[in-house]
Amino acid sequence: MDKLLHVSGLTMRFGGLLAVNNVALDVYEKEIISIIGPNGAGKTTVFNCLTGFYKPTAGQIIYRGEPLQQLPGHIISRKGMVRTFQHVRLFKDMTVIENLLVAQHRHLNTGFLAGLFKTASFRQAEQQGVERASAWLERIGLSEFANREAGNLAYGQQRRLEIARCMMTQPNLLMLDEPAAGLNPAETAELDELIVELRDKHQVSVLLIEHDMKLVMGISDRIYVVNQGCPLADGTPEQIQSNPEVIKAYLGEF
Numbered sequence: 188m189d190k191l192l193h194v195s196g197l198t199m200r201f202g203g204l205l206a207v208n209n210v211a212l213d214v215y216e217k218e219i220i221s222i223i224g225p226n227g228a229g230k231t232t233v234f235n236c237l238t239g240f241y242k243p244t245a246g247q248i249i250y251r252g253e254p255l256q257q258l259p260g261h262i263i264s265r266k267g268m269v270r271t272f273q274h275v276r277l278f279k280d281m282t283v284i285e286n287l288l289v290a291q292h293r294h295l296n297t298g299f300l301a302g303l304f305k306t307a308s309f310r311q312a313e314q315q316g317v318e319r320a321s322a323w324l325e326r327i328g329l330s331e332f333a334n335r336e337a338g339n340l341a342y343g344q345q346r347r348l349e350i351a352r353c354m355m356t357q358p359n360l361l362m363l364d365e366p367a368a369g370l371n372p373a374e375t376a377e378l379d380e381l382i383v384e385l386r387d388k389h390q391v392s393v394l395l396i397e398h399d400m401k402l403v404m405g406i407s408d409r410i411y412v413v414n415q416g417c418p419l420a421d422g423t424p425e426q427i428q429s430n431p432e433v434i435k436a437y438l439g440e441f
């Protein structure tokens with residue numbers, strides 16, 4: 188398996204607070220990798236550094252052999268690394284299908300003039316976008332809500348729509364920040380199935396921040412544990428669950 192992402196020495200300081208301290212992680216193709224740790228451990232800050240929302244104080248972020256740490260977020264997402272946020276961020280006044288099409292539009296490989304004159308290649312790309320959006324709506328059980336405003340969907344549906352919106356850009360690495368937060372057990376089970384399917388059917392690697400340990404332990408290929416900004420352990424779910432330091436710092440809470 189090829190390495191998709193290599194992170195080393197990642198450090199983020201906010202004034203006197205060292206939020207992320209020398210974190211390292213690797214993600215290979217077709218892997219589900221989780222980052223776990225107590226509240227405030229620095230997990231979301233790691234995501235924000237990887238996706239260009241923050242400029243890290245130090246460290247290397249290599250994505251498919253290319254350094255990313257100086258690039259803005261929109262360029263990083265075009266390179267195939269996309270994310271969701273801890274709080275749902277949909278275009279709530281747009282319809283469900285528009286939320287998907289808008290994501291596709293930002294990644295269309297056609298130029299301004301092609302769009303202006305609606306060339307054959309532009310129309311073909313648009314048609315493919317509509318077909319892809321329909322397929323995703325079908326997969327996440329939202330076909331019947333295609334023309335409803337996204338803000339009117341139930342919370343669990345909005346969460347699934349966010350993931351589908353990311354998938355419209357055909358990423359290599361999908362980063363999910365607490366996707367199970369606020370979901371009921373049935374919705375969490377659906378999410379579990381969807382994430383595994385993204386890896387197995389769509390060949391996407393998933394980097395997951397999550398507090399639901401049943402979900403994490405069930406689907407992760409490997410897990411990184413951070414505590415107070417620092418790396419604490421990494422390994423398979425079995426190794427992490429039996430690591431005394433991890434149990435003391437975090438898993439003991441569950």
Ligand SMILES: Nc1ncnc2c1ncn2[C@@H]1O[C@H](COP(=O)(O)OP(=O)(O)OP(=O)(O)O)[C@@H](O)[C@H]1O
Nearest residue numbers: 201204206224225226227228229230231232233273
């Ligand atoms: N923009 C910022 N400015 C100042 N401090 C910040 C900023 N972003 C995060 N922090 C601080 O960095 C630390 C790590 O926060 P972060 O949100 O990354 O933790 P987390 O592990 O994702 O927590 P949770 O599980 O609660 O989401 C916290 O002390 C937080 O207050």
